[in-house]
Amino acid sequence: MKLSSMREQTSLEYQKAGKVEDNRLLSFYNIEQILYKAAEQAKELKDKRAQSNALGHLGRYLYERSEQLPNNEKLTKNKLLQDSYNRTKKAILLAEEIDEKGQNFTKVKYTKDLVYQWEWQLGRVLRKQGRLNKNPKKCSRLLLLMKLLLIILSLCVTI
Structure with missing residues (x-):
């Protein structure tokens, strides 16, 4: 592959990754x-x-976006955090639904990795909203999920 075509390919990859021609995000x-x-x-x-x-990443994106706003935009921050909570919660429910039923075309039944990721995200949102201490169930559920993942990982290492 020639250097010029490699540059063009890299340029296209950057565009797809979230940058436009003039390098603005x-x-x-x-x-x-x-x-x-x-x-x-x-x-x-x-x-x-x-x-x-997609919904989990949208929730993460909304959370990160709320973090970039100045404190004087409290209403906008709260709306973004609530939207983040709603999207993340939906992502968790979908992942848990797969665990229960699987998917016909992929035969995927294991989604604890997604559940863990989105539960962690939900914890960040709840903490930012000041609701984490009021919801100890979320903390214990996340710890239980982490223990389960550690057990599964240890089994994978021994196989």
């Missing part, structure tokens, strides 16, 4: 729309794992 709105669209397409395809991933 995509706007918050564009990123949000891409994640919403990914969730909708996954739903149309009946791919609950992909839908959980």
